[in-house]
Amino acid sequence: MNIERLPTVVAFGGGHGLSASLGALRRITDRLTAIVTVADDGGSSGRIRAELDCLPPGDLRMALAALCGDDESGRTWADVLQYRFPGDGSLGGHAIGNLLIAGLWQRLGGDPVAGLEMVARLLGARGRVLPMSAVPLEIEADVVGLDPSVPDEVGTVHGQEKVAKTTAEVRAVRLIPADPPASVQAVQAVRDADWLILGPGSWFTSVIPHLLVPQLAEAIVDTGARRILTLNVQSDAETKGASAARHLELLAEHAPALRLDVVLADSSFVRDDPHLESYATSLGAELVVADIAHRDGSARHDPLRLAATYAEVMGV
Incomplete structure (x- = not known):
């Protein structure tokens, strides 16, 4: 590793997904900022x-x-x-x-x-x-199947904990307030970065919310930094069996202006997903498939394998 070329990296997320990403990234750079959901x-x-x-x-x-x-x-x-x-x-x-x-x-x-x-x-x-914001936020979701007696009816779930645990299908999320102030330091960190890392993590409550804070989303879209989307090892409780391609589609629905440079996926998640590469291309991204899952078979990223892949993608 060439220490003269250590990149400035910003990682977005919350909870265990962000922890996994940071555990990998701190092995390849100390110019690292985590921007966290609130x-x-x-x-x-x-x-x-x-x-x-x-x-x-x-x-x-x-x-x-x-x-x-x-x-x-x-x-x-x-x-x-x-x-x-x-x-x-x-x-x-x-x-x-x-x-x-x-x-x-x-x-x-x-x-x-x-x-x-x-x-x-x-x-x-x-x-x-x-x-990610200077004020505490709330998450509200549109869901289908909240009431089993009317499975096609659209309902609303309020609060991050309830959205994360709902048995209904989450279709969209929004923040309350809808126009929250971004952390000034977070926006500046995005502007100063060489690389931005979105994901892994709970798609609706940890990954997408960063793109719903207007000033932060604008900085992510307009930055000169390169953007990596790291997909989960498999769909989680919030996305309930959704394909890897569907994860990209959900991201694009919430942030239509977002373009990516790299979509990073574990080989086990992309198997039998014929649409993922075309979805990545439509967002401007190269699809990088690597064995980055933990060897114990759990739905976790292995920090050393993820670090090696990040280093290869970033050229460090």
């Missing part, structure tokens, strides 16, 4: 969000943990951030990292970026973590 309304994040009227910290915490180093100190800090208090009391279920982040936000007058950067310095994180 619509979580469940679990510890939802409780903190409701009580303190702040951004939900959970996905931000997971991104910070993913950027910790592989040495003993880094892994210890990652474990501490992710540790949850047991029991059913007032602290039960809260992650230590969520409380740390929320506490710093309170102490620093509610400045979310300053708090996140202080945590990143404490952890020795290899990169920055930024919220």
